[in-house]
Amino acid sequence: MGTFAYFPHTEEDIRVMLERIGVPNLDALYSDVPDEFIRKEDYDLPSSMSEDQVRAWFESMAARNTRLKVFAGAGAYDHYTPSVIPYITSRSEFLTAYTPYQCEISQGTLRYIFEWQTMICALTGLDVSNASMYDGPTAAAEAMRMCVASTRKRNTVVASSRLLPNVLEVLRTYSRYSGINLVETSDVAEAVAEGTLDLAGVIVPSINRYGIIESHLGLAQLVHEMGGLLVEYCDPSALAVVKTPAEWGGDIAVGDGQSLGIPLCYGGPYVGFMACRSELMRKLPGRIVGQTQDAQGRRAFVLTLQAREQHIRREKATSNICSNESLMALWCTVYLSLMGPEGMRKLNSICYENSHYLKRELLATGLFSDPFEGREFLKEFVLQPLCDVQKLQQALLDAGFFGALATEEGYVSFCVTERRTREEIDALVKVVKELAL
């Protein structure tokens, strides 16, 4: 006792506490638990490690991974994380805080969420944002549920088959158990125009799984005529320069905030975002922060519209989400504050320049053809390989690159962010050229 750094109890402390309670020992506190359930044996776990040993254990694990130059995206993008962000997000007052239910001592959290909501509205062009969702795919699933909840007695959601594969998988999961009729199609407009569906909503990508920036001209009007809502799945970093969900006439925008300065970290924690038109505000799932005044008339922020949420409405709530990804929303908020409108534009310009350069160079090797010639893309693109894909991928891996991600359709995809230098791109192309010989 008293030898483990996280437990402050001395033998004497424990004695004093047991005496106050009136029981002889710690095990007597479990006298209400049937004895057969009390674990007598040791747990099969390693022996307690010192901090230095813990560090060494993780260093040895890290050493067994291979660091690669990332030329892939598919929903996780290797953008740079400014050093300001981890400094701010690791402040104990943010990191170790609970959900801001006690608003008087949580104004820091509440204010940054209010700022996040404002920035998500600025990026998407929509009116209202929530405090965050788990990740992009689950945000899409929540949007699907929101369409059904908002349109009453309508139960079909049409999803573009050009959404990212992991978004479609999560949509399938959520629809399977909640009985929503999910229709996947490559021609959303055609499926909707037939008019035979009890259409609740339509989910389309802003930038699709091939990296192409899609045109949704006329789609919102069509979907609305058929009584449904239009949801757009977006990369928020790209929204600084590509047409916004609001500009296309959409009702709900969802996506993953990872591209706003969150490290790849093998897939998480990331943060989902969700915004909608003001008419749908009371159907929006999750927490929402609102502005008000305290008793002295000072500007103050609170969690609001809580009548939608699980702790009040239980089985009648719009969603079961409770904990979200608050701290990751702070990552994005600090990122967007640093970048500003000009930084976001410049960042996207560099991605555009880099990715177009790589695509030209790869096509010049003669090992690929371009299945989507002339379509606008930003940082990610696919090519039709005219060579052995496995050999290509292995050659890239051997040279320390992660790229040429194989897609279900037989393409290979590449993504180039601002972090990839001209030298790195040239080195990758050189590896490919050697395959051609």
Added chain:
Amino acid sequence: MRYYDKLIFELSRPGRSGYSLPDMPKASLPEPGSSIVWRQTPLELPEVSEPDVVRHYTNLSQMNFGVDTGFYPLGSCTMKYNPKINEEVVALFNGYHPLQPEETTVGIQSIYDFMDKALAEITGMRHFTFLPCAGAHGELTGLMLIREYHMSRGDAARTKIIVPDSAHGTNPASAAVCGLDVVVVKSRPDGLVDVDALKPLLGPDIAGIMLTNPNTLGLFEKDIKQIAGLVHGCGGLLYYDGANMNPLLGVVRPGDMGFDVMHLNLHKTFSTPHGGGGPGSGPVGVGERLVPFLGKPRVSGFHGNFGVILRACAYILALGKENVKLAGRLSTLAANYIKESLKDCYKLPIPSVCKHEFVFDGLKDAGDVTTLDVAKRLLDYGFHAPTIYFPLLFHQALMIEPTETESLQTLDSFIEVMRKIAAEASENPGLLHGAPHNAPISRPDETAAARQPILKYSKV
């Protein structure tokens, strides 16, 4: 803590910037007018310098309370200390793409394997999925597995799930999202599930039951063996809501009690920071018969919140087989100590031994002082408030959970303050109605916030 009134947008000046990007003067995008796919609307983000940003968010942080600031006696939330080494190890893994081939992430796969084995050992389950990102997400995943099990047996009629009236709000909400109808089973006056009321609910339409044990009153459901027998007997499965796992950590394994599927909140029981409301992680463990379905529900984008899983892993390594046996016991010790030290001035509706948490039903001598007043007054004394008005069984519920990482001195000063507040309630109730007096803000007008919502900043 001091009041600071700015929003980042109010620091903005045109032309200022805080970014640092590689210099590529020739890089440019097509003109917005060149194609309809480009953005036309100007992007309104703040234009601020790096020092502006750092100072602004530092000032914001100083209006916040965290575990590192002070004690959180927050029932059902397990706000234990968040070890600092856990934060440092995450940086070793930041650069890996989630779709990298497995042969390039051997260390990462070993960590997942280690966590699978460690959590299975601690809980008595067979295997875990790490996809769920929080507790409620884990509940949903677990219920999907239960449905998958019944569907695989052609048992499609099992669409009802039993949930006690004392359950966390997420339980019925998760069931509804999973397409299940909720059947509520009542608690007896002693706070435990009424087994006699449960029996008539069981039948061929029951998918299972969701229980948290100890329950939200901090009471161990001692009839669990009988309940498990009854539910299994009718063909249903048992879900264990791991939000209250902390008192059982190192003492009792849900798998041994007959549970088929459960989630853990790594941000509660396994010491990862709550982050102002996430990221959490809600891995789901299953017993033998659900193992074949474990990979089926794809509930999140990649591999779950790996960064959170790393922190929990560091905690388990530090805890080790020696200290794990103390964690639950010491949390139970602390809860009972507070309960016994305050039951003369706060109403204790159920006097039996509690586990990691317990519930007072307000002050004994309340007058017009409410639980909300007590909670807000605690903020003045440097403590977070307990969970209030939950569970719904008592009108003035104050739910207190101290965890095993608080010292006797901290517990004693909390007890002293709670007694002082009880005295203030009878001597000067106005002081409590107006609390907090020392926080960055006083009580806000929440009605106005909901009636005329202002949900984003707009320039005046």
